[in-house]
Amino acid sequence: MTDTRSWWHTGIRLPVTGWEEDDISTMSTGPVADRSEGAPGYLVSLYLAGRDVLVVGGGVVAGRRIPALLAAGARVRVVAPQVSDEVRRLVDGGQVAHESRPVRPGDVDGAWYVLAASDDPQVNAMVAATAERNHTFCVRADWAPGGSASTPATASAGGLTVAVVGNRDPHRSVRVRDALLRVLGEE
Ligand SMILES: C[C@@]1(CC(=O)O)c2cc3[nH]c(cc4nc(cc5[nH]c(cc(n2)[C@H]1CCC(=O)O)[C@@](C)(CC(=O)O)[C@@H]5CCC(=O)O)C(CC(=O)O)=C4CCC(=O)O)c(CCC(=O)O)c3CC(=O)O
Ligand SMILES: NC(=O)C1=CN([C@@H]2O[C@H](COP(=O)(O)OP(=O)(O)OC[C@H]3O[C@@H](n4cnc5c(N)ncnc54)[C@H](O)[C@@H]3O)[C@@H](O)[C@H]2O)C=CC1
Incomplete structure (x- = not known):
């Protein structure tokens, strides 16, 4: 059973604790809307040294983006049931932390920035919606309008x-x- 709470500007209901498959139908549109209206992004440079970044998924997209996060000094934590050889090398070298399991909403807590880069759109939707609730900027790799940031x-x-x-x-x-x-x- 999951407690839900209305989310003020979209009416999307997000789980407060835990996450069940059923919750996804209420949040699959992601955090939303303004992006499709064509407003340009507001460009900034994130100084991530010593700051926690959550990477969901450990495949091709994660492997391409993690080196740049590490170069910025971010403390990268990967949550993914499987990782590519490239990501595995970073884990084995102690450069990133890895939890070998499906992501949970609570994983977003404490992150300054989140990459939702799993190959499951429902999982990415859950991660983006949870990040939105936490006021944490999030890139959604499979469907950009569902996130709050883009990778240039x-x-x-x-x-x-x-x-x-x-x-x-x-x-x-x-x-x-x-x-x-x-x-x-x-x-
Ligand atoms: C909007 C954005 C949001 C974000 O993810 O941050 C986004 C979104 C999406 N990309 C998709 C596909 C691919 N993207 C690449 C490559 C790159 N994508 C990057 C950025 C961005 N990609 C963000 C801003 C882009 C902008 O506005 O300009 C780069 C520049 C930076 C980086 O990734 O580091 C990097 C080049 C790095 C370099 O070469 O230096 C490749 C090529 C490859 O993988 O080899 C493919 C495979 C397909 C193909 O070849 O076209 C899909 C469809 C996914 C699907 O099919 O499901 C989406 C989803 C959508 O559009 O909604
Ligand atoms: N934005 C971009 O630049 C690009 C985006 N894509 C999109 O990004 C997504 C990921 O692509 P790739 O990295 O190529 O996929 P991939 O197949 O190489 O890796 C997928 C990763 O997601 C993980 N995963 C699956 N279920 C998960 C869960 N419940 N929790 C945590 N991790 C989970 C897998 O274990 C694996 O590590 C795809 O949906 C694709 O459509 C693909 C290419 C470029």
Whole structure:
């Protein structure tokens, strides 16, 4: 049995403790709405040194993003039943903590930033909705409008970092990022 609480600006009901499959139907639209209205993101640079970051899922997307989190000094905790060889190497090397099990809502507690990168949309929806309730920014890897943050295509050169984020077109963002990197090289 799960206690639920109305969530003020969407009416979505979120579990206060525990999480059952049945809860998902009440939250699967994710935290929502404004994103589809085309408002641009407000760009910031997160200083994550010593701060807890939760990564849900330990596959291809997690493996691509965790190195950048570690480079920023984040304390990365991966919760996933299985991890890729790349993530396994980071776990074995002591660079990230890993809990080998399905994620639970309480895992979001205390995180400054969350990556919902499992391959199960319902799980990502639960994680994004729980992060929303906690006022923790969250990227949802399978369906960006359901999250509250996006991962830009980035590169650093000459003491500058460029970040390109578009409208869910990562290949275009990568092309523009690479073009900007050439400009940085000439600067
Ligand atoms: C919106 C955003 C939100 C976020 O996840 O943060 C998002 C969303 C989604 N991406 C999807 C697919 C892919 N994305 C990539 C690659 C990258 N995606 C990245 C960022 C972002 N991706 C965010 C902002 C993007 C922007 O607005 O510009 C990059 C730039 C940064 C990074 O990941 O580090 C990185 C390039 C890194 C580099 O090369 O340097 C690849 C290629 C690959 O994996 O090799 C594929 C495989 C398919 C393909 O090839 O097209 C899907 C569909 C998932 C599905 O099919 O279920 C969604 C979901 C959706 O659009 O809702
Ligand atoms: N945003 C982006 O840039 C991209 C997004 N995607 C999307 O992101 C998702 C993940 O993609 P990949 O990393 O390629 O998948 P993957 O199959 O490599 O890894 C999935 C991970 O999720 C974990 N997982 C499954 N159920 C879980 C649960 N209940 N709790 C915690 N972890 C759980 C698995 O153990 C595994 O570690 C997919 O849904 C895909 O659609 C895919 C490519 C790029």
